[in-house]
Amino acid sequence: MKRLQQLLPAAMLGVLLCAGAQSPPPPGPGPTYRIIGPDGKVTYSDRMPTDPQVRTRELGRTVTAPLLAPSTAPFDLRPATAAPPPARPVGGDAPAVDVSGKPFPPGLPEAVLDVLVHQFFMQTLTETCDRLRPAFAERYHGGVRNWRDRNADILAKSNHISFARFTGEQRDTLRATARVRMAQLLPAADASAEDRMAWCDRMSTDLARRQFELVGDMRVAPILYFDAP
16 A cells, blocks of 8 residues: 555656646747657647658747749630639648738639739730831730720729739739739740741730630639629
């Protein structure tokens, strides 16, 4: 009996130590990190680990995912006949939120981005081809005006959503990403004048044949179904 009484405090101490290893320590003045090792064991520390084999998250801190999912595929101006699968941006444990703090509806940032790419492309088309072939300036301007008239409703709604639901920083991100994707559609920087003029002719012809319409493009469907205040 005496032997048992001697062992009980040690046993209780062991239980407490095990419980402490699985529970977060009381909050201190600095950050606390929850660490999951390669074996799945969870520990806590006030120092951020440097081992690349462990997963770490700072307690009490919410990491928001990027506004847009990364894309390496070249952009296609032609309408998509099927809605793209929803892309969940990686890099955070919470979705991106709009100016009111609410998560964006699935696909809305990408839809606004697609409209911006088209808008930037039309502007660049007229600016580039005007310089190369001024005799055909009215053809280029007329084609872009007609495109804007046909797609006016989508352009207006996308613009309204952009200013009503996106922060200034988010709009800057959309514009910068749109310019990068639009640049993929332009002639190469070292292209000859003849190649650039041939590019203008192809783009103008495709524009007249309504190859770059937003109406009917399933990528912009989230814009049509979104009710902005």
